[in-house]
Amino acid sequence: MSIFHFINAFFSDGSHWHGYDGIPTRIMEHLQYSFMALGIAAGIALPVGLITGHTGRGGNALALIATAARALPSFGLLVLMFFWLGIGLTPVMIPLVALAVPPILVTTYEAVRTVDPSPVDAARGMGMGPAAVLFQVELPVALPLILSGLRSAAIQVVSTAAIAAYVSLGGLGRYVIDGLYQRNYEIVVGGATLIAGLALAMIALFWLVERLVVSPGVRRGR
């Protein structure tokens, strides 16, 4: 039997579509964890990356932090946080945020730092203050790279949020963990498919966001 058979069976089972263990509920939970973690990570990494990139200083410290954060195993961190903090959102958020910060931080820093210096020089020469230079000149040009960092973080967070189920939380990981425990392969594969689908949806989402927020003058000639 191929996995396609399992996938088909999973999705055609009507009972999978309602209730607290229904697909819509689980997707919403999964998105909630993902976006929350992504939001927190962006809230930390974007300002830090923008400011360090703008001033061009602290790049090495930043690379070090990012390297260290990347070395943390998300799954292990989750289990550890579960031991220390018990059941709840916090133990899930910590590994997810730790996962999402490095890509956002490094790309934002690098994106802003490598912006063509001549428009920046022109902007300063025209009398723009530092904030105006950052937000009106550097950011719009750095945006595609920053978005790629966010997207990469989003994909990893969506994938990793699945393991939240291991510490008794919801989300699409529930199907995989429960299915593995019950040796119900159909549910396992169905859940995995949904997670993969969600990650792909993230790519589509970011593609769309980029279309909307990145100036055609920057997107040009891709």
Added chain:
Amino acid sequence: MSGGAGFFDIPSDLQHTYLGLIGEHLKEALIPVAGGLALSLPIAQLCVRFRWLYPPVLWVTTVLYAIPSIAFFVFLIDYTGATETTVMIPLTVYSLVVLVPAIVDGVRSVPQETLAAAEAMGFTSMQRYLRVELPIAVPAIFAGLRVATVSSISLVSVGSLIGNEGALGNLLSDAHVFHRSNLAVTSVVTTAVLAIVIDALLIGIRMLLTPWLPRGSRSARRASVDAVTGPAPEEARPLEEAAR
């Protein structure tokens, strides 16, 4: 039944000593990276040679990269069972996915004049690839290797979910089962230290291989960004053009 309760008292169900687990972990993490590198070199070369090939390859890698590890493992159980192989195949794919764009961009970043000069000196295309393009692409390749290795080391642990194939990750399941948080600490700390050590080792090798580069050079850092963002079909190229 689980012996003592110290950080390094490994429950007997894992059938490994602490060092044994480390060895196992490294094997499961590094073989895929090596395999990924071996596969990505020819693929990247094809993408460099036939430019039209690169966009579709990038799209495929982007999609593959988006498949969560746990989903990937699960899909494979049906074919390869709950074995090490099941863990190592996805990790190989992820490595591949990180390395191909890193190598392609690295090789493409070799200045046209350099290539022309090599050709003028009478290098065959193979010699040119091995002696000019690859060495210049080394920083980019290593940036990719670092990301692939570190994430591979982290992801092996997830293998414990599909039945004790997670090496050091298995300590996490045991921590859960036996309510021994110190096992989780051991697992996390050991994994993180492994990742950092291997990462540092890679940096060291890169520096040995590229004595001509200043430490912490720009191109190396730039490459690390490409590696962090993973494959990206339409990233940052205008930026680079604009920078010229």
Added chain:
Amino acid sequence: MRERSHRTGPGNPARRGPRPVTGRNIGGLNSPRNGLRARAAQADSRHVRKGIRALIRIESVTKRYPDGTVAVDRLSLEIPDGSVTVLVGPSGCGKTTTLRMINRMVELSEGRILLDGADITRQPVNTLRRSMGYVIQNAGLFQHRTIVDNIATVPRMLGWDRGRARTRAMDLMERVGLDAGLAKRYPYQLSGGQQQRVGVARALAADPPVLLMDEPFSAVDPIVRKTLQAELLRIQEELGKTIVFVTHDIDEAIRLGDMVAVMRTGGKLAQFAPPDELLSAPADEFVEDFLGAGRGVRRLSFFTSAGLELTTDPVVAVDASAAQIAERATDDVPYLLVTDADGRPLGWARAKDAVGGEGLDAAQLLSHGRPFEFGRDSLRDALDCAVLSPTGWAVAVDGDGRVVGVASQETIAGAIRDAHAERKGSADRKAAAGAPGGPGATGARRTAR
């Protein structure tokens, strides 16, 4: 060929449509030595500098970078109002540093800079910068903004509403010779030359009295550069800005500058003089070397052809009768310049062949070469025409291309001698009177653009 494009006047009709009458350059308009006329020209322009005098006075300024490099060393310069001052010198001599100290992109270490009598540090730095247009080498356009929005940047910062800023931007696009159809494009959709025009328009947008330009044209090809230079001069005639222009190209400096400051490595001033004076009397060997060869010939650009004695003796219309031809073809006249019915030159005919033949055969004429515009082009252009002409005679035409006469190489040489003598005389008188101003003897400033 290079000489040809050198003399392409301001305004290339092919690019810009009809030239405004005020754009017509009759020499010396904004020369500092020609202050009165410069003022008058400014009064004509719609965008007069709102009564602000933009004299920039650099007083014994030194710039020492944190690493110890002394980029500018006790430099003093008085940048005249409403004219183009060019800073020129070898790479690394501190031109950019000097320029950027004026808008405080670089803070000076010692000395002071006065703008209109007031120390530039007395006003907030961004206010200062908004009162100075700034143009840099690669234009530095904002790639995420359309052309109009790029140009409207400073007006928007100054709080103009969007509509007014855009209208202003569209005006400026026309002024710098950009097609209105480009307004909605993004910078990457423009050629390098067009981008540079946008850069100039953007700097002019809020009508600042001062324009700082750092090698604005050095990234474009020589032909485009010539056009841009000519257009800058045209715009300058209309607007009368105080322009500080940095370049490392001495020819550009001579072409554009009312005053040229030659700097030497180490940030020292080697000479500060009008270009004509620079060419005729370089202060020292360094300046002489920097000016390069051919100073004498290049200096002829500053003498007008207006005083040249022309003769119309050899000029005949193509439909002239045999008798008319015979009358013209005297012993002194070996060649006849044949014109069409409207008086435009067709070519040279050998006098001997023409006499006794059956009229003139337009197909058998020698090329007349490129004529010079009498009174508008310089003696250098006239000499060039004569040298290139197969007969050794230069053809002078009026603004419509009709022949007004011809001049031999000897005539031109005589005019050059006279011009030199007269210029020297006036310089002597000037020195005697101690007066800084007064129009040049032959008053042909800039006819060579």
